[in-house]
Amino acid sequence: MERLRLVLVGTEGAVNLGMIARLVENFDVEELYLVKPTASLQEAEQYAARSARKLREAKVKERLEEALEGTSLSLCTSSLASASDVLRSAISPEEAAIIARETPGTVALVMGRESVGLTRDELKLCTLLVTIGASPHYPVLNLTNATAILLYELFKTRGVPHHERVPPDPKLVGLIEKYARGIAELLIADQRRAEEVALSFRKLAAKNIMDRVEAENVLLLLSRAYRALERSRERI
Numbered sequence: 001m002e003r004l005r006l007v008l009v010g011t012e013g014a015v016n017l018g019m020i021a022r023l024v025e026n027f028d029v030e031e032l033y034l035v036k037p038t039a040s041l042q043e044a045e046q047y048a049a050r051s052a053r054k055l056r057e058a059k060v061k062e063r064l065e066e067a068l069e070g071t072s073l074s075l076c077t078s079s080l081a082s083a084s085d086v087l088r089s090a091i092s093p094e095e096a097a098i099i100a101r102e103t104p105g106t107v108a109l110v111m112g113r114e115s116v117g118l119t120r121d122e123l124k125l126c127t128l129l130v131t132i133g134a135s136p137h138y139p140v141l142n143l144t145n146a147t148a149i150l151l152y153e154l155f156k157t158r159g160v161p162h163h164e165r166v167p168p169d170p171k172l173v174g175l176i177e178k179y180a181r182g183i184a185e186l187l188i189a190d191q192r193r194a195e196e197v198a199l200s201f202r203k204l205a206a207k208n209i210m211d212r213v214e215a216e217n218v219l220l221l222l223s224r225a226y227r228a229l230e231r232s233r234e235r236i
């Protein structure tokens with residue numbers, strides 16, 4: 001996907017429209033298209049925080065067909081999914097994100113009206129239907145919340161987040177095991193048990209230490225403890 005186009009069809013609420021304009025910026029959406037919005041764009045600006053500009057720059061169209069022009073993949077969305085109705089057979093947001101990532105060109109995400117969603121005629125215009133799995137008792141999400149979830153899934157496969165963990169060097173994980181083994185051998189007489197403890201530390205570190213600073217700190221403590229134990233043994 002080179003570009004992501006968010007298409008809002010018939011948005012009725014100014015609060016939703018404003019908050020979604022902000023999401024456009026939060027998740028690096030390149031294009032915002034509005035199909036026949038009934039909400040006041042001016043009122044919506046109040047809820048867009050720093051992203052009011054996105055509303056002013058949005059392309060307003062009369063029909064969904066026009067908003068989908070030039071797209072190579074379109075993802076309609078609905079809480080109503082059904083395995084027995086071809087038009088409503090749906091994929092998950094995660095699946096949609098993978099397909100979108102692999103599709104060249106512009107991908108459209110189409111969100112429906114708060115009251116009645118997208119019509120069957122509109123669903124027919126889309127390549128695929130995406131549904132967010134939710135409680136069978138009440139699977140209908142608020143429009144802004146649904147948009148946030150879908151944009152986040154799409155962002156994760158293409159965007160550069162503002163914060164990323166720095167993973168530890170695998171060598172550090174190896175050293176954590178080495179010092180844990182050293183300590184276990186000094187403190188646990190039963191050799192088999194000591195080896196088990198060392199192996200548990202290997203697995204604990206590999207599964208749970210995902211951050212460089214955390215790895216360095218655990219290693220610091222274990223290496224100091226090992227040396228202190230060795231020194232105290234030498235004195236005996």
Ligand code: SAH
Pocket residue numbers: 077078079080110111112113114115116117118130131132133134139140141142143146147
């Ligand atoms: N009965 C309507 C309700 C509209 S809710 C329907 O077709 O779902 C307003 C919009 O929010 C929907 O058109 C859709 O774009 C989105 N939405 C709400 N719940 C959703 C869900 N579980 N999965 C995907 N999109 C959802």
